[in-house]
Amino acid sequence: MEIAVFGAGSLGSLLGGLLAREHDVTLVGRDPHVRAIEERGLRISGAIDATVYPAARLDAPDAADLAIVCVKAFDTPAAAAELADCDLDACLSVQNGMGNETVLAERLDAPVLAGTCSYGALRPAPGEVRCTGVGEIVLGPRTGGASPLADRVGTAFDRAEVVTSVADNMPTRLWEKLAVNAGINATTALARIDNGSVLDGDAWSVAAAAARETAAVARREGIEISDAAAEGAVRRVAEATAENTSSMHQDVLADRRTEVDAINGFIAERASERGVDAPINRTLAWLVRAWESGQGVR
Numbered sequence: 001m002e003i004a005v006f007g008a009g010s011l012g013s014l015l016g017g018l019l020a021r022e023h024d025v026t027l028v029g030r031d032p033h034v035r036a037i038e039e040r041g042l043r044i045s046g047a048i049d050a051t052v053y054p055a056a057r058l059d060a061p062d063a064a065d066l067a068i069v070c071v072k073a074f075d076t077p078a079a080a081a082e083l084a085d086c087d088l089d090a091c092l093s094v095q096n097g098m099g100n101e102t103v104l105a106e107r108l109d110a111p112v113l114a115g116t117c118s119y120g121a122l123r124p125a126p127g128e129v130r131c132t133g134v135g136e137i138v139l140g141p142r143t144g145g146a147s148p149l150a151d152r153v154g155t156a157f158d159r160a161e162v163v164t165s166v167a168d169n170m171p172t173r174l175w176e177k178l179a180v181n182a183g184i185n186a187t188t189a190l191a192r193i194d195n196g197s198v199l200d201g202d203a204w205s206v207a208a209a210a211a212r213e214t215a216a217v218a219r220r221e222g223i224e225i226s227d228a229a230a231e232g233a234v235r236r237v238a239e240a241t242a243e244n245t246s247s248m249h250q251d252v253l254a255d256r257r258t259e260v261d262a263i264n265g266f267i268a269e270r271a272s273e274r275g276v277d278a279p280i281n282r283t284l285a286w287l288v289r290a291w292e293s294g295q296g297v298r
């Protein structure tokens with residue numbers, strides 16, 4: 001399969017690098033990372049060890065069987081605009097936050113698949129990516145149901161030994177992942193704690209409430225997630241990634257813009273449209289945005 005990975009940052013480099021073991025992969029990213037890959041290939045270290053030689057470039061190729069979008073949520077409109085000129089059979093988002101697939105579907109002619117990812121990735125230096133945890137890609141049609149296209153992508157990922165499940169309930173999967181990110185990301189970023197520390201005391205009160213609010217909004221959208229299931233998902237992921245610094249915590253430590261608009265901001269906005277009270281997500285979004293404004297990264 002010809003695969004273009006749009007956004008060769010941490011996750012895009014890891015996923016694209018793993019897929020390059022079996023497929024014809026082009027990584028679309030920035031210099032000096034792109035130049036380093038062209039010169040020396042991509043070194044994957046950590047939980048997986050490999051050196052691979054995907055193509056790398058600064059803009060989208062003219063055509064691909066599949067484009068995988070791996071930019072931060074606030075860059076999705078720009079990615080969609082660039083991919084609109086690319087001849088694609090399919091597009092897959094594996095980003096965090098809600099709304100990415102809708103933005104892509106509005107701009108692209110190709111069908112858009114939804115995905116969630118629990119692999120962990122960091123980019124220590126140009127031409128290098130570290131796998132900080134082997135997880136799973138879950139993918140499927142963005143509105144749910146089965147599709148031969150999703151099966152084909154799942155099979156291609158399996159062949160490259162990327163742990164993958166094809167799901168017929170992606171809307172539910174996306175809301176569950178949103179509850180996890182709503183509970184963990186802003187809480188850890190604002191309190192400057194690792195993921196495992198949300199399991200305790202005041203941090204748990206915030207994280208659990210953010211997850212319950214997410215479930216309440218999901219139910220108004222017709223997605224059946226119980227409060228207990230949302231809280232349980234946060235607890236499981238916080239335990240499994242206890243030593244991790246969440247992506248939003250990393251962004252705050254590096255003075256970078258965060259994905260808060262697509263996580264807590266999305267939930268607060270959807271809650272107000274649906275007449276649900278979501279004071280914890282609203283406050284988390286306000287605080288993280290206030291920090292971003294203060295840093296001049298918004």
Ligand SMILES: NC(=O)C1=CN([C@@H]2O[C@H](COP(=O)(O)OP(=O)(O)OC[C@H]3O[C@@H](n4cnc5c(N)ncnc54)[C@H](OP(=O)(O)O)[C@@H]3O)[C@@H](O)[C@H]2O)C=CC1
Nearest residue numbers: 007008009010011012029070071072075095096117120121
């Ligand atoms: N990293 C991880 O372990 C995981 C990440 N995710 C999600 O995956 C998504 C990506 O995360 P992550 O990889 O960490 O983010 P990164 O910021 O590391 O990667 C995104 C990359 O895309 C580049 N980019 C953005 N716009 C363009 C463009 N127009 N052309 C070329 N390159 C572009 C960025 O460059 P620049 O910064 O210079 O704009 C950056 O290098 C997020 O939604 C995240 O929440 C999900 C699960 C795990």
Ligand SMILES: CC(C)(CO)C(=O)C(=O)O
Nearest residue numbers: 184241244245246247248
């Ligand atoms: C699952 C979790 C919380 C792992 O850190 C994550 O997705 C993130 O940090 O964005």
